[in-house]
Amino acid sequence: xxxxxxxxxxxxxxxxxxxxxxxxxxxxxxxxxxxxxxxxxxxxxxxxxxxxxxxxxxxxxxxxxxxxxxxxxxxxxxxxxxxxxxxxxxxxxxxxxxxxxxxxxxxxxxxxxxxxxxxxxxxxxxxxxxxxxxxxxxxxxxxxxxxxxxxxxxxxxxxxxxxxxxxxxxxxxxxxxxxxxxxxxxxxxxxxxxxxxxxxxxxxxxxxxxxxxxxxxxxxxxxxxxxxxxxxxxxxxxxxxxxxxxxxxxxxxxxxxxxxxxxx
Amino acid sequence: xxxxxxxxxxxxxxxxxxxxxxxxxxxxxxxxxxxxxxxxxxxxxxxxxxxxxxxxxxxxxxxxxxxxxxxxxxxxxxxxxxxxxxxxxxxxxxxxxxxxxxxxxxxxxxxxxxxxxxxxxxxxxxxxxxxxxxxxxxxxxxxxxxxxxxxxxxxxxxxxxxxxxxxxxxxxxxxxxxxxxxxxxxxxxxxxxxxxxxxxxxxxxxxxxxxxxxxxxxxxxxxxxxxxxxxxxxxxxxxxxxxxxxxxxxxxxxxxxxxxxxxxxxxxxxxxxxxxxxxxxxxxxxxxxxxxxxxxxxxxxxxxxxxxxxxxxxxxxxxxxxxxxxxxxxxxxxxxxxxxxxxxxxxxxxxxxxxxxxxxxxxxxxxxxxxxxxxxxxxxxxxxxxxxxxxxxxxxxxxxxxxxxxxxxxxxxxxxxxxxxxxxxxxxxxxxxxxxxxxxxxxxxxxxxxxxxxxxxxxxxxxxxxxxxxxxxxxxxxxxxxxxxxxxxxxxxxxxxxxxxxxxxxxxxxxxxxxxxxx
Numbered sequence: 001x002x003x004x005x006x007x008x009x010x011x012x013x014x015x016x017x018x019x020x021x022x023x024x025x026x027x028x029x030x031x032x033x034x035x036x037x038x039x040x041x042x043x044x045x046x047x048x049x050x051x052x053x054x055x056x057x058x059x060x061x062x063x064x065x066x067x068x069x070x071x072x073x074x075x076x077x078x079x080x081x082x083x084x085x086x087x088x089x090x091x092x093x094x095x096x097x098x099x100x101x102x103x104x105x106x107x108x109x110x111x112x113x114x115x116x117x118x119x120x121x122x123x124x125x126x127x128x129x130x131x132x133x134x135x136x137x138x139x140x141x142x143x144x145x146x147x148x149x150x151x152x153x154x155x156x157x158x159x160x161x162x163x164x165x166x167x168x169x170x171x172x173x174x175x176x177x178x179x180x181x182x183x184x185x186x187x188x189x190x191x192x193x194x195x196x197x198x199x200x201x202x203x204x205x206x207x208x209x210x211x212x213x214x215x216x217x218x219x220x221x222x223x224x225x226x227x228x229x230x231x232x233x234x235x236x237x238x239x240x241x242x243x244x245x246x247x248x249x250x251x252x253x254x255x256x257x258x259x260x261x262x263x264x
Numbered sequence: 265x266x267x268x269x270x271x272x273x274x275x276x277x278x279x280x281x282x283x284x285x286x287x288x289x290x291x292x293x294x295x296x297x298x299x300x301x302x303x304x305x306x307x308x309x310x311x312x313x314x315x316x317x318x319x320x321x322x323x324x325x326x327x328x329x330x331x332x333x334x335x336x337x338x339x340x341x342x343x344x345x346x347x348x349x350x351x352x353x354x355x356x357x358x359x360x361x362x363x364x365x366x367x368x369x370x371x372x373x374x375x376x377x378x379x380x381x382x383x384x385x386x387x388x389x390x391x392x393x394x395x396x397x398x399x400x401x402x403x404x405x406x407x408x409x410x411x412x413x414x415x416x417x418x419x420x421x422x423x424x425x426x427x428x429x430x431x432x433x434x435x436x437x438x439x440x441x442x443x444x445x446x447x448x449x450x451x452x453x454x455x456x457x458x459x460x461x462x463x464x465x466x467x468x469x470x471x472x473x474x475x476x477x478x479x480x481x482x483x484x485x486x487x488x489x490x491x492x493x494x495x496x497x498x499x500x501x502x503x504x505x506x507x508x509x510x511x512x513x514x515x516x517x518x519x520x521x522x523x524x525x526x527x528x529x530x531x532x533x534x535x536x537x538x539x540x541x542x543x544x545x546x547x548x549x550x551x552x553x554x555x556x557x558x559x560x561x562x563x564x565x566x567x568x569x570x571x572x573x574x575x576x577x578x579x580x581x582x583x584x585x586x587x588x589x590x591x592x593x594x595x596x597x598x599x600x601x602x603x604x605x606x607x608x609x610x611x612x613x614x615x616x617x618x619x620x621x622x623x624x625x626x627x628x629x630x631x632x633x634x635x636x637x638x639x640x641x642x643x644x645x646x647x648x649x650x651x652x653x654x655x656x657x658x659x660x661x662x663x664x665x666x667x668x669x670x671x672x673x674x675x676x677x678x679x680x681x682x683x684x685x686x687x688x689x690x691x692x693x694x695x696x697x698x699x700x701x702x703x704x705x706x707x708x709x710x711x712x713x714x715x716x717x718x719x720x721x722x723x724x725x726x727x728x729x730x731x732x733x734x735x736x737x738x739x740x741x742x743x744x745x746x747x748x749x750x751x752x753x754x755x756x757x758x759x760x761x762x763x764x765x766x767x768x769x770x771x772x773x774x775x776x777x778x779x780x781x782x783x
Contacts, residue, residue: 093387111395
């Protein structure tokens with residue numbers, strides 16, 4: 001992976017990309033252009049079917065675009081080997097996507113093993129990652145995913161995604177299945193890790209509260225097109241249209257309702 | 265009873281060993297074919313649907329029929345390869361049984377694997393791709409391990425099926441635990457039948473248990489338990505191979521026998537005589553009626569006893585009736601020219617198709633011959649599995665106007681029960697059967713001569729057709745066994761009390777022959 005040095009800015013550049021799915025309920029994308037800067041935490045938000053996950057999946061070529069190009073660190077991803085590309089990008093799937101027949105340690109070690117790391121290095125890295133995601137190695141090392149809580153699963157998934165020290169982290173609704181308390185704790189840890197490692201991060205969610213808390217910048221999608229990008233403050237102060245305004249209003253309305261209830 | 269049990273017990277190492285070797289080979293082959301096929305079938309609907317359909321259809325073919333079909337198929341293939349490449353192979357016994365059983369093993373393995381692979385969580389497959397696995401790595405590291413429990417369940421089902429169906433390989437010349445069942449059924453030795461069933465069931469249960477332990481160990485990730493189950497399987501298979509090693513497959517000469525008592529007795533008599541002349545002898549018993557001659561011609565067996573009328577109709581496809589001596593002469597030259605088989609001579613008795621009735625019933629209806637039957641259109645005739653499709657029956661039916669008569673088919677041994685109990689009014693029977701006299705049945709005359717003669721004739725295969733020592737050791741049997749003697753011998757095996765085994769009866773018969781024909 002030669003794209004680790006002399007990192008240009010922007011790191012990921014999506015140029016006029018389209019993807020259509022014939023007829024089915026899958027989310028297509030049309031003419032999307034978006035850039036993510038190095039070390040930036042970008043949240044892609046929109047209602048279901050708006051093309052968020054499709055956009056995310058085109059970055060590591062889990063989905064191939066019909067039109068347009070995606071550049072990562074100055075290289076056209078269409079010209080890279082997709083398998084090598086994916087090994088170099090961390091990905092946390094919806095509901096974790098852990099392999100149920102493997103232990104926590106084996107799940108974390110998947111990509112290092114694919115890359116042929118030696119065993120001692122793999123073991124050291126597993127310990128390092130379990131510490132990073134705050135899971136006790138003694139208790140979790142040999143556990144299977146079905147014996148983990150939702151939050152623990154997401155922590156393991158994060159450790160797996162970070163195993164080979166990628167510069168890019170993709171997260172697809174990583175906290176969707178978690179209860180609110182756990183969600184907040186995991187989200188805060190993800191943000192800490194992202195910042196301390198300087199990871200260029202793109203996360204998909206439909207929860208504006210989450211987006212406002214985590215994002216450096218928010219990209220709002222609707223029906224396959226990008227409606228607006230900007231910081232939380234920009235979106236709040238200058239929503240591009242009523243759709244964005246409504247979306248951004250939701251957390252505020254909730255907060256007000258809550259304050260009212262508590263005041264009673 | 266106790267003696268039957270001891271005899272059965274003594275045969276167990278050989279039968280069990282051959283049964284295990286055949287079943288396990290078929291299962292290994294079935295897994296080896298089904299797993300790659302299942303992977304391909306799961307990835308491509310265009311291949312999956314027809315493959316699964318075909319394997320399901322094969323499953324609907326009755327086991328015995330599938331096994332039987334492979335014999336002529338391999339025979340044709342063998343003669344083809346002999347013509348093309350000069351290589352021929354044995355079409356009888358292990359090979360056809362192995363192929364048929366492999367086909368049987370495939371369905372549960374294939375179906376479970378395809379179902380498991382198609383049922384995998386798409387999110388997991390996406391994750392495998394997402395962490396950077398190639399399609400092959402995804403298959404080996406994720407898809408197959410996750411499909412493994414269902415695959416193993418399929419293998420367990422296949423194991424139980426195959427171990428059971430392996431018993432049906434006996435009639436195509438492969439020794440198995442089925443030998444107990446087929447022989448027991450013929451000689452009404454229920455200890456044998458039961459012994460065979462219990463042994464096969466026990467084997468199936470043990471194999472299934474070991475696979476279950478292996479499966480549980482696999483899903484729990486327990487290496488020691490997996491090793492234990494693997495050891496168990498290896499020990500079982502190794503133990504099965506031991507009898508084959510102790511008695512190295514010095515095949516020697518092979519005496520064949522069809523699947524009834526008289527044939528077992530005569531095969532034992534022939535085997536004893538050849539042993540006395542210094543030959544190493546083995547036997548292949550329970551051959552299908554028409555399989556036997558083909559097996560002889562192909563040198564799968566070296567000698568057996570057949571019947572002139574059977575050969576005339578089934579092998580030569582002749583329907584004319586030139587008379588006893590002319591028939592024998594024509595048979596002899598045809599066998600020599602066509603198959604290189606030597607017809608050594610007639611043993612001295614006939615085992616003819618006859619029709620028999622309870623004497624009291626025959627008297628009551630005033631029936632003495634087949635010609636009297638037509639006057640009673642409501643009579644029920646019982647026959648064995650082949651009689652109604654044989655030319656003999658067609659001739660009898662035409663000659664005596666019996667074509668529309670009501671019929672029922674029975675396993676040969678139950679024919680006598682059927683006529684005695686009144687289930688059937690008359691039954692086909694064999695003239696050398698000791699039970700005709702024992703049950704006091706009346707044999708109906710054949711005034712129009714519709715039934716051909718069935719002289720028991722001694723046949724020797726191409727390998728020994730000109731082997732003087734071989735022929736001389738069997739020749740004293742020619743003309744030495746008159747009908748009453750054979751009937752008596754058959755009855756010793758068939759009767760319910762003071763029952764003898766074919767081996768014991770053969771010794772008795774040899775003593776009687778020696779007494780009657782001092783050399």
